[in-house]
Amino acid sequence: MRFKIILLLFIFNSLYLSFAQSFSVSKIEPPNWWTDFKWSPLQLMIYGEGLTDCTASFEDERIMVSAIYPAGSERYAFADVIIPKDLPEAEYRLIIQKGNEKIEVDYPILHRKYSMKEQNGFSSKDIIYLITPDRFANGNTSNDFLYNDEEKFIPSDLDGRKGGDLTGIINHINYINELGVSVIWVTPVLENNMWMSYHGYAATDLYKVDARFGGNEEYKRFVELAHQKDLKVIYDHVSNHIGVNHIWTINPPFEDWFNGSVENHISTNHNKIAIMDIHNDTVTLEINETGWFENYMPDLNQRNEFLSNYLIQNTLWWIEYSGVDGIREDTYPYANHRHMAKWAQVIIDEYPRFNIVGEVWKGEPAFLSAYQKNAKVPGGFVSNTPAITDFGLADSFRRWLRGEKSLYDIYETLTMDYLYNDPMNLVTFLDNHDVERALFIADTNYAKYKTALTMLLTTRGIPQIYYGTEIGIIGSRQHGTIRSAFPGGFPGDARNAFIEGGRTEKENDIFNHLKKILEIRNSFNSLQTGSLIHFPPYKGVYYYFRQKGNEKILIVVNENIMEVKLDFKYIQSQLDGFSSLKHLVSGEINSLDNRETIKIKGVHADIFLLE
DSSP: OOEEEEEOSOOOSHHHHHHHHTOEEEEEESSOEESSOSSOSEEEEEEEESOTTOEEEESSTTSEEEEEEEOSSTTEEEEEEEOOTTOOSEEEEEEEEETTEEEEEEEEEEOOSSOTTTOOOOOTTOOEEEEOGGGTOOSOGGGTTOOOTTOOOOTTSTTSOOOOOHHHHHHTHHHHHHHTOOEEEEOOOEEOOSSSOTTOOSOSEEEEEOTTTTOHHHHHHHHHHHHHTTOEEEEEEOSSBOOTTSHHHHSOSSTTSBSSOSSSOOBOOOOTTGGGOTTOOHHHHHHHHHSBSBTTBOBBOTTSHHHHHHHHHHHHHHHHHHOOOEEEETTGGGSOHHHHHHHHHHHHHHOTTOEEEEOOOOOOHHHHGGGSTTOSSOOSSOOOOSEEEOHHHHHHHHHHHHTSSOHHHHHHHHHGGGGSSOGGGEEEESOOTTSOOHHHHTTTOHHHHHHHHHHHHHSSSEEEEETTGGGTOOOOSSHHHHTOOOTTSSTTOSOOTTSGGGSOHHHHHHHHHHHHHHHHHHHOHHHHHOEEEEOOOBTTEEEEEEEETTEEEEEEEEOSSSOEEOOTTTTGGGTTTOOEEEETTTOOEEEGGGGGGOEEOSSEEEEEEEO
16 A cells, blocks of 8 residues: 655644644555455554544545544544445555545555355365474575564574474475375464564464564465465464554554453453353353453453454455465454354355364363354354364373373263264364374373374364374473474474485384375275264274265274284174275285184274275
């Protein structure tokens, strides 16, 4: 946008001169818009000085400013704009006027690039690869130390920036593609001019990718190159909070823009189940929604209609600007539920094939299920979010990895799938950027680790693996090591684990195992979208099937230390009509007539195609 200040006639005295100098426009958000959105009117947020009592209009009369609203601060104003669907692409002159003074802004209006049919979202056909970009690979060292005087850590600190960026991901896009995953979820990349900035969850500008990650155009290039490799991209969005160094905290647009203030606020009680508790005291729910996640993360009040509109438009802008395929919504239960329902519905209305996964960090399916769209047992609120994070199954996997529970715990969790509207649309995982890595909690039991990966990739849902899982990064309980730097991604690294020769023997064993299971999953529709049929674990062995039409696959998991024979009598009802089992890793074929010869190693999972 180009700004042109026109000082119109007659400066009579110094008082008028003072008034004229106090009227300015510094920024307008969204920075551009598109024709043919259902969402209308577009609501512009105007930043500047002396904006109280200003008016606004477009020079082109086809574009109508239907209303202009003063904010609680003279530094902001809001304008509703109605854009004709057939308007040609161009920069259109917006005139903001106060008294005899005008400010002219060239505002870009474009045609939508991504039609409703082009956005395919993500589903159980996909496998998600989660990346913390600062810790994955440094592709552009020139942006490593761009100015941020708020930063309290140096690169060698666990919580310091290591220099990873979007160029680093682009440079390794072939590696990601060849691994066998189909979706890249990158943790937030927005500007974070904060005391600890690398993780990205405390944004200081909601329309600007952090320059240390490469900026907006590099993010757009990353998405385009991912699409060329048939990889989808999930955008990590945060409606609940921002970073304390955002300009809003100095001078908020309205007194109720935040829940409280930097100087006077409460902390959240993290009571995500209060909203569905019929015996709940309303104060408990209020504290969960209005309490701050962290003191350096001001809690946004989405009950403010202008803020709600801003957040909706911001999400639409990023989808249309970059072409991302899905959204992961951070801290979903902490934001106002009415806003979140509206937010999700607007996105799905604009992009019907899109998918949104809400982060709901709660391990009980009875509570988790209420957060999914069209919940079978509504929790007293409406959710329009199609997918949610399956912390229930993740917790079961993790209890098994720790040795706290047997396979029966995983089976029991899956039996509660009747609570979900769509259990196939749950994002499943062993670990992520917020919890200890799976190999760490397994106490480096590699057999258990590989077995858990096989289960994750063969049961129902949308599996997500965290970068470095494929080489067995161990980490610790500290976030800085959970988000360890990928070996070979940074200048001066002693080795390059992106290539076979740079990995240790143990790392290659894990890598080859995961790559093979991914290959198998990608080869069989039954493992992606097929029904799940399972049997209660018996004598430490868990049998389950995935079936799609005539295609049927058997997965057998043995948690015993010792080798066991397969008990075909136990699962005979699912074997009728089949004569043999093909081992999908070795290729060996076993006749069901010789069932006494089929064994499974201790702490291991095997995958068989029924023929």
